Amino acid sequence: MTDWTDPDALDLSDAETFDSLLDRAETREKGHFFEFFAEGDELDHDPGLSLSQHGSEQWMGQTLNHDPAYWRADTARERGFEERPVHPDYLLACVMGITVEDLSEKGGYFLGRDDVRFHRPATAGTPLSVTSTVVDTRTSSSRPKYGIVTWETEGRDRETGETLVSYQRTNMIPRREPAATDGSGGAVGEQDAGGPTLPDTLLTPDGKHFEDFQTALERADEENAAVAYRHERGRTMDDQLVAGLPLATLNTARQHHNRDEMDDSPSGDIVAYGDVTRSVALAHARSDEATYRERRFANERFHDFVTLGDTIYGFTRVLDCDSNAGPERAGAVTFEHVAFNQDQTPVYSGRRTALIQRNT
């Protein structure tokens, strides 16, 4: 007879006894269901992440972001940074990674993000302090097991209190109790409304500089064409990208590292972190431009799942050039970037405004 008061007595060789033990044990939960969130709630996220050079380089190397200003101190200085900064995609992923335990660890999916603003460059060694406010919660009319929550998040330098990056993000979050719906599927979200049909003629800029984008847009205007092109590189999603990079930013979302739990989810498998998919597609685009600074992102949407073995490619449309924004040596270009997989299925899209270096 097992003496259950003896701390050494757990009999793991008997599967039935252990099964029954697990059946009776309560699970100490992590993360929150949809019902936890109420509009106006403020959350302070506690994980103790500091930005690191190693983390930034690992992120950049794996996602093919090779802009030398984030790798070399002399190029960083030439480009007007006081010190070599960490890469903005890494900064954004770290700020969001810290929020996951409180906001989205329970599962569900990252649907989109708006109004991403980079307030100032951040350097390695900066400890982060991150807070979020719930700005909206609603029931999903098409998926009764989920609700849809939007948070506003701000990432700051913990020592100086200065804001580094801010954004609004929206996730599908599992409900503790499924909602009662009429099962009609509900209205299709705004992001699904069909976009413009592009003209037959698509132009590619001749080079990587601001003037190249500006000239291409002027030509497109005269010829009833659009400036839109593909990027050649692709990147296949491996373990390092799918599970390694999110975990390195303390992103505990089960979607990226718990195959067992994800087996019974809409994706049926672990999926790539949205910020990794996005960063790979942006790296493809940046490799075809002379980026000076990242400014902001809007209307970011994750359209479909990216799983292990999928390959991410990039497509870019140039929307606008503003010669007067930014310093003398750069102009602002607004792009629409699309990440798509090997079957040409779009998985991410977003509008990005970046300063692009001039030719002279």
Ligand SMILES: CC(C)(COP(=O)(O)OP(=O)(O)OC[C@H]1O[C@@H](n2cnc3c(N)ncnc32)[C@H](O)[C@@H]1OP(=O)(O)O)[C@@H](O)C(=O)NCCC(=O)NCCSC(=O)C[C@H](O)C(=O)O
């Ligand atoms: C998740 C999907 C399978 C859902 O697809 P589908 O069922 O076809 O529905 P919709 O895409 O129309 O969306 C469902 C409801 O959500 C609303 N929605 C969608 N996007 C937004 C948005 N940006 N803002 C607000 N609301 C949005 C729609 O209006 C629908 O509402 P309702 O009609 O009332 O139900 C599919 O979208 C999909 O596969 N997306 C990809 C998801 C993904 O892979 N994301 C990245 C990986 S997960 C991740 O990164 C987690 C991260 O670590 C984290 O913690 O957040």
